[in-house]
Amino acid sequence: MEIFDAIKTRHSVRSYLNKPIPEQVVSQLQAEIDACNHEGGLQIQLITNEPKAFDGMMAHYGKFSGVQNYIALIGKKGGDLEEKLGYYGERIALKAQMLGLNTCWVALTFSKGITKKSCSINQGEKLVCVLSLGYGATQGVSHSSKPMESLCSVNGNMPEWFKQGMDAAMLAPTATNQQKFLITYVDDEAVLAKSLGGFYSKVDLGIVKYHFEAGAQSHSFSWR
Known part of the structure; x- marks a missing residue:
């Protein structure tokens, strides 16, 4: 599976x-986590086989089940x-x-009781949020998106690489599907991304x- 296929098929579950997750899969995921920690100077941690991970209020209010x-x-x-944890997460x-x-993606407000044990x-350091993980009972469902023109700003014609980037950005999960961001085309070498506020918008x-x-992986640009 290529990265854009993963973007299109990944939904919240x-x-x-x-x-159980096979050891070979755990090892590959841990290698990715190690790479992200090294690049981002983070302390992201993988916890497996914890049957009581999302017990109690987490299961009731977050409507989670079977999380281990x-x-x-x-x-x-x-x-x-x-923002860094959103990017690498x-x-x-x-x-x-x-x-x-x-x-x-699980907001810390729901997950306060699950992490201190493990x-x-x-x-x-600070725990910002968590990702539940496993084999889903379903593959989840897609959510509607705001129109592209309300999520980006481009003067003149939109370059194809920018459009491809926006196609992927529109599929990004955001808290309560709020999509409170604006991506601006500066020039062919620079893009500005801005949070418009809201719940967990920096992570978003x-x-x-x-x-x-x-x-937009085929095009080289920098963030402003």
Whole structure:
């Protein structure tokens, strides 16, 4: 499966089968997590085979079931932490999709009770959110998107590479499907991405930027 195939087929899944993840798949996912931690200076952690992962209020209010694995998105506190974890977290989520797994972004407000038993959060670090992980009971469902013209700004004709980036960005998961971002074409070498506020919008912006890069991968540009 190629990256854009993963972008198109990945949907949020909250119910999982009682099916263990093979060690070979765990190893490949852990290798991707290690690479993201090294590149981003993060402490993202993979937790597997924890049957009580999303018990209690998590299962009731979040409507999760069968969750036995998750990825804790952790890093050093700082102004760019949420965006970085969104960017690298989505990279990991798409790798999981390519390995035949399903995921769901989970806000910290729902996950406060599940991590202290299994995660290592050092002084100066922060857990921002988690990704549930496993073999989904379904493959999830797609959600509607706002029109492209309301999510980006381009003066004149839209370059094909920018359009491909936007096609991918429009498929990015955002909190409550709010899509509160704006991507602006500056020139053929630069793109501006801005959060428009809202719940977890900095995490969302990181997710969107990873999607845009994946869609426009044949073109070299820098973020402004």
